[in-house]
Amino acid sequence: MKSYHLTHLKELEAESIYVIREVASQFENPVLLFSGGKDSIVMTHLARKAFWPAKIPFPLMHIDTGHNFQETLDFRDNYMEEIGANLIVKKVQDSIDQGRVVEEKGVNASRNGLQTVTLLDGIEEHKFDAALGGARRDEEKARAKERFFSHRDEFGQWDPKNQRPELWNIFNGKKTMGEHFRVFPISNWTEMDIWQYILYEKIKLPSLYFSHKRECVERDGTLLAKSDYLMLKDTEEYKEYQIRFRTIGDMTCTGASLSDAGSLEDIIEEVASTRITERGGRADDKRSEAAMEDRKKEGYF
Amino acid sequence: MELLRFTTAGSVDDGKSTLIGRLLYDSKSIFEDQFEAIKASSEKRGEEYVNLALLTDGLRAEREQGITIDVAYRYFATPKRKFIIADTPGHIQYTRNMVTGASTANLAIILVDARHGVIEQTCRHAFIATLLQIPHLVICVNKMDLVNYSEEAFEKVKQDFEDFSAKLDIKDVRFIPISALKGDNVVKRSENTPWYDGPTLLYTLENVHIGSDHNHIDSRMPVQYVVRPQSTEYHDYRGYAGRIAGGIFKPGDDVMVLPSGFTSKIKSIDTMDGPIEEAFAPMSVTMTLEDDIDISRGDMIVKEHNHPEPTQDVELMVCWLNEKPLQLNGKYTIKHTSKDARCIVKEVRYKVDINTLHKIEDDKNIGLNDIGRIKIRTTQPLFTDKYNRNRVTGSVILIDEATNVTVGAGMVI
Numbered sequence: 001m002k003s004y005h006l007t008h009l010k011e012l013e014a015e016s017i018y019v020i021r022e023v024a025s026q027f028e029n030p031v032l033l034f035s036g037g038k039d040s041i042v043m044t045h046l047a048r049k050a051f052w053p054a055k056i057p058f059p060l061m062h063i064d065t066g067h068n069f070q071e072t073l074d075f076r077d078n079y080m081e082e083i084g085a086n087l088i089v090k091k092v093q094d095s096i097d098q099g100r101v102v103e104e105k106g107v108n109a110s111r112n113g114l115q116t117v118t119l120l121d122g123i124e125e126h127k128f129d130a131a132l133g134g135a136r137r138d139e140e141k142a143r144a145k146e147r148f149f150s151h152r153d154e155f156g157q158w159d160p161k162n163q164r165p166e167l168w169n170i171f172n173g174k175k176t177m178g179e180h181f182r183v184f185p186i187s188n189w190t191e192m193d194i195w196q197y198i199l200y201e202k203i204k205l206p207s208l209y210f211s212h213k214r215e216c217v218e219r220d221g222t223l224l225a226k227s228d229y230l231m232l233k234d235t236e237e238y239k240e241y242q243i244r245f246r247t248i249g250d251m252t253c254t255g256a257s258l259s260d261a262g263s264l265e266d267i268i269e270e271v272a273s274t275r276i277t278e279r280g281g282r283a284d285d286k287r288s289e290a291a292m293e294d295r296k297k298e299g300y301f
Numbered sequence: 302m303e304l305l306r307f308t309t310a311g312s313v314d315d316g317k318s319t320l321i322g323r324l325l326y327d328s329k330s331i332f333e334d335q336f337e338a339i340k341a342s343s344e345k346r347g348e349e350y351v352n353l354a355l356l357t358d359g360l361r362a363e364r365e366q367g368i369t370i371d372v373a374y375r376y377f378a379t380p381k382r383k384f385i386i387a388d389t390p391g392h393i394q395y396t397r398n399m400v401t402g403a404s405t406a407n408l409a410i411i412l413v414d415a416r417h418g419v420i421e422q423t424c425r426h427a428f429i430a431t432l433l434q435i436p437h438l439v440i441c442v443n444k445m446d447l448v449n450y451s452e453e454a455f456e457k458v459k460q461d462f463e464d465f466s467a468k469l470d471i472k473d474v475r476f477i478p479i480s481a482l483k484g485d486n487v488v489k490r491s492e493n494t495p496w497y498d499g500p501t502l503l504y505t506l507e508n509v510h511i512g513s514d515h516n517h518i519d520s521r522m523p524v525q526y527v528v529r530p531q532s533t534e535y536h537d538y539r540g541y542a543g544r545i546a547g548g549i550f551k552p553g554d555d556v557m558v559l560p561s562g563f564t565s566k567i568k569s570i571d572t573m574d575g576p577i578e579e580a581f582a583p584m585s586v587t588m589t590l591e592d593d594i595d596i597s598r599g600d601m602i603v604k605e606h607n608h609p610e611p612t613q614d615v616e617l618m619v620c621w622l623n624e625k626p627l628q629l630n631g632k633y634t635i636k637h638t639s640k641d642a643r644c645i646v647k648e649v650r651y652k653v654d655i656n657t658l659h660k661i662e663d664d665k666n667i668g669l670n671d672i673g674r675i676k677i678r679t680t681q682p683l684f685t686d687k688y689n690r691n692r693v694t695g696s697v698i699l700i701d702e703a704t705n706v707t708v709g710a711g712m713v714i
Contacts, residue, residue, distance in 0.1 A: 004549070004581045005512045008304035008383040017585035018544045021526045025598055025639070050585070052573035053538060054530035138376045145371050163371065165397055165622045167404040167710045168696045169544075170636050174705035188385055190376045274332075 009197050012189055013046065018169060019148055019185040020050040020132065024057055026173035027130040027181070031123070034060040034087070036072035037248040038205055039134035041079070042194055043186055045203055047132070048083060059086040061131075063119050065111040066093045067229045067251045075206040090122040110253045116300045120156040123180060130173065130181045138190045142293035148187055154178040158297050191246075192271055199264040211244045211262045222255035302378075305511055307408040308387040308435070310399050310426045315412045316443045320481035321375060321388060324503065327488040330377035372402045381507040396429065396655065396670035397622040400710055403433035404696070407511050410439050410502075415448045415478070419461040421656045427462070428655055431469045432618060432672065432712070434689055436514045438474040439505060446480040450493040468658055470689065473509075477502050515582040516691045520548025520556075521609075521684075522580075522602040523638035523694070528587050540571060540587035541596055546638065546693035547686075548604070550588070551579045557605040558596055559684045564605055565592040582693070599640035601684045601694075609694065611682035615644075617697065617711035618653075618688075620672050625701070627667040627675070627709065634700040635711075637683045638693065643702075648676040674714070688712035 006014065020043075023030050032047060034040045047056045062076060080087045092111050095101045100121065101114045123131060137144045147163055149171045164172055173181055186194075198205065215226040215238040224230060226238050229252050243256035244267075261267045311317035325331045375386040387402030389395065403409060409430040413423050423440075430438055440462055448454040455478045466474065477486055478494050479502060485491035488503045500508070528540035550556070554567045568589040570580050580586045588602065596602075603609070621627055627646060635644040649665040652673040667673045688695030699709035 003512050004515070004517050005303060006584065008302045011304045011583065014544060014583050014585040018525070021542055021585070025526050049573040050542070051526075051528055052587070053535045053540075053571070054528050054532075137374045144373050144375070160371075164707045165401050165710070166707070167401055167698060168692065169405070170638075170696065170698045172636065172698060172700055172705070172707045174634070174700060176705065188374070188376075190378070190383075192378065193383070 009193065009200060012186075012193060013049070013197070015169075015188065016043075016046045016185040017050040019171070019183065020047050022149075022171050022173070023130050023132060023183050023185075024051070026171070029126070029128050030058045030130040030132060030183075031088070031126065031128040032056070032058060032060045032132040033119075033134070034062050034076070035134070035249070036062070036068070036076045036206060037134070038194055038198065038209060039136065039186060041203060041205060042189075042197060043132065043134040044079075044083070044085070045201065046185060055084055059088050059126075061088040061090060061122055061126075061128075063115045063122065064089050064091045064093075065115060065250045066091060067111055067227070069206070069208055069225070069248065069251060071206045071208050072248055075204075079204070088122070088126065090118050092118045094118070095121065110250060112250050112253050113300075115250075116156075116298055119300075123156070128180060129175070130183055132183050132185060134186055135184050136189050136191075136194075137187050146184055146187060148184055149173055150182045150184065151175065152180050152182060156180070156298070158182075160293065160297065192268070195264065195268050195271055199268065206248065208245045208248055209267070211242060211259050211266075213240055214243055214256065215239065216241050216243060216256055223257070225251055225254075225256060227251045302381065302383055303511065304383050304385065305408060305506060305509070306385045306387065306406050307410060307506065308389060308399075308402040308406040308430075309410045309412070310389050310402070310429070311412040315414050316481040317388070317412055320410075320412065320441070320443065320479075320487065321386060323481050323484060323487050324386075325375065325377050327484070328377045328379055328503075372398050379503070379507060384506065396425075396672070397620065397710075399426070399429050400433060400620045400622075403429055403435055404692075404710070406433075406435050407514050408437040408439060408506070408509060409435045410441055412441050412443050413458050413462075415442050415444045415451075415454050415458065418454075418458050419465060423462065424465055424658075425655050427466060427469060427471075428653075428658060431471050432620075434692055434712075436472055436511070437509050438471060439502065440474065440476045441481075441502060442476060442478045443481055445478045445485060445494065446483050450478070450485075450491075452494075452496040455494075455497070475499070475505060477505065516547035517581055518548055519607055519686065519691060520550055520554075520602075520604045521546040521686070521691065521694050522550065522586075522588070523640070524596055524598055524600045524602060525639045527597060538589070539593070540589050541602065542585070542587045543602070543639070544585045545580050545582045547582055547691050548607075549579055549581045550602075552576075555605055556590070556602050557608060558594060559601045559603060559608060560611050560682055561595070561600070563592075563594045565590040565594060567591075601638070603684075609684040609686050611684055613679045613682050614647075615677050615679060615683060615685060615697075615711075616714045617675050617677060618672065618714060619667065619675050619699070619709045619711045621667045621669055621709055623701065623706060623708035624669050625708070626669070627673075629665070632702060633709070634702055635677070635679060635683075635697050636700065637685065637697045640681070640683060642679045642681040642683065644677040644679040644699070646675055647678050650674040650676065675711075677711075685713045687714065 095118045101117045147166045216223040244259040261270045373388045389398045389402035411426045479486045486501045522543045524541045525543040571587045651660040651662045686694040695713040697711040701708045
């Protein structure tokens with residue numbers, strides 16, 4: 001007898017496609033948040049699958065901190081052209097110029113937290129009522145409590161203690177004017193699932209994820225890449241390392257890891273044997289025990 | 302590699318967090334930085350041992366109060382399977398969280414303290430697991446180390462549970478004597494229980510047959526979205542996108558569309574990777590039909606000789622999820638698969654005492670965490686199956702029309 005079962009990757013894929021289609025059906029004006037990182041690339045790939053042979057029926061939005069790796073921007077522009085997507089770019093620099101936010105000061109200054117304002121402004125300006133994000137529950141303890149359909153009030157805030165129950169696969173996207181939803185189609189994927197899927201589907205990624213030589217500075221146990229946006233302390237200096245990035249974010253707070261992994265197979269092997277979570281290299285999460293929860297409450301990704 | 306979703310229910314003291322911690326730790330799913338972080342927090346709180354519960358209690362309020370408020374999802378994998386744990390608090394006031402965690406699970410782990418045996422809470426957990434039709438139940442008799450690994454204590458739990466569960470519709474139940482703290486029979490076979498010849502918990506999780514947990518008999522595809530590319534290449538393409546809720550569909554199959562009753566043949570089943578020869582639950586696909594008929598979201602593609610009868614009168618077991626009690630004659634938004642309608646609560650038949658399973662017919666007040674049987678009438682016909690036949694087409698949620706909050710979880714009887 002033939003057995004009817006799916007592999008874990010095909011089951012996760014089917015779940016994510018289902019969630020993305022629910023978004024297109026339940027909301028009038030959704031947007032997909034695209035950062036150029038592997039999770040948002042996988043999410044975009046799943047969105048293409050959800051509507052094929054039609055194109056993705058909503059725009060993508062990139063919140064540009066201005067502190068990007070050039071490789072990410074090049075990848076983004078090529079990929080958008082390839083899939084024929086409509087991309088909106090919202091710049092944190094504009095929020096700063098308009099006086100909506102004030103740049104952080106000091107050597108650990110980062111624009112990571114400022115993105116929230118730019119993101120919420122973008123959502124308001126385009127009247128988006130749902131924003132698809134590539135967050136995963138295994139990434140961080142506050143994210144482990146997220147719903148697939150996560151309600152945001154008119155200030156874009158998340159109320160973690162008072163979330164809507166989410167049963168079976170019935171998603172409740174009902175809201176009043178001014179409120180919106182964050183939707184996380186890849187909630188149930190782990191870092192390993194993402195890499196296995198990228199290999200299985202032959203998904204293209206920015207070169208930053210693969211091992212290369214780069215000048216970095218070591219600060220508080222994290223390797224930060226050389227850039228114009230980073231201020232060195234007197235005792236610090238750049239040195240060349242053989243590294244790759246496990247996550248890609250703002251250049252000022254995304255740590256590199258020493259790695260020789262030059263292919264997807266190498267990366268999967270590395271992920272399987274690694275003993276540090278991928279956000280372990282993110283300085284933005286280390287600010288306090290509830291750093292992520294606090295940022296999310298205010299409307300962060 | 303297959304995916305197994307399981308739920309764990311238990312109270313603070315029965316070792317649930319320790320068990321999850323051990324599964325994660327022994328399968329090398331706890332990372333060094335996570336472990337260092339919870340170790341530091343435990344020390345800061347003056348605790349003697351590293352408190353593994355801090356791994357799952359992710360919200361500030363949960364850590365401050367030392368309680369689990371919400372369902373936490375945890376992930377781990379072995380070379381054989383990937384696992385998703387829905388970790389739910391076990392107190393009676395968290396029934397709604399247990400129901401939420403149970404709604405998507407293939408398997409439930411129920412922890413019983415070997416010293417105390419089957420208690421009210423065990424019965425409640427078993428009832429919820431069977432109400433939500435979790436196909437597999439594993440009763441872990443924990444803290445065997447504290448009863449000197451006594452076979453008698455284990456057999457007593459087994460006997461008491463079987464006496465109780467005779468009243469329940471349980472398909473598959475297993476018993477495993479364990480010590481989560483010492484690790485007996487969790488990942489490794491214990492030498493302390495020579496009288497037990499069954500598998501360890503992890504072996505059970507890795508090998509329990511889940512291939513028939515989905516319904517592969519009654520063909521159902523709720524239409525989620527209509528794909529119309531409006532491009533030159535696919536000018537006349539009209540695809541019906543949805544997730545298969547049951548049965549098997551193949552190109553050439555005769556199908557019927559509800560509620561119209563129109564019939565046609567499947568022309569193709571498409572995915573971005575190319576057309577496929579058959580589709581079954583829980584795949585997400587896009588179907589095209591031979592005939593040009595009017596189909597939209599909320600419709601259901603079925604087989605002509607096996608389909609649900611559209612009905613506006615639905616009997617439900619409902620679990621109430623909100624502080625504001627169920628209103629008799631109240632109106633709610635109802636969601637069933639991809640269909641939205643409104644409904645009115647016509648009758649509350651009884652409330653269930655979830656500890657004794659008794660039907661309480663003289664108290665019809667269904668409040669937060671209560672479970673009861675109700676009758677509703679909907680504004681539009683729904684295409685439901687019984688919940689014990691199909692968990693997808695047999696489930697609904699009720700939404701408060703004023704607040705938009707999900708207030709009830711219903712299972713079709």
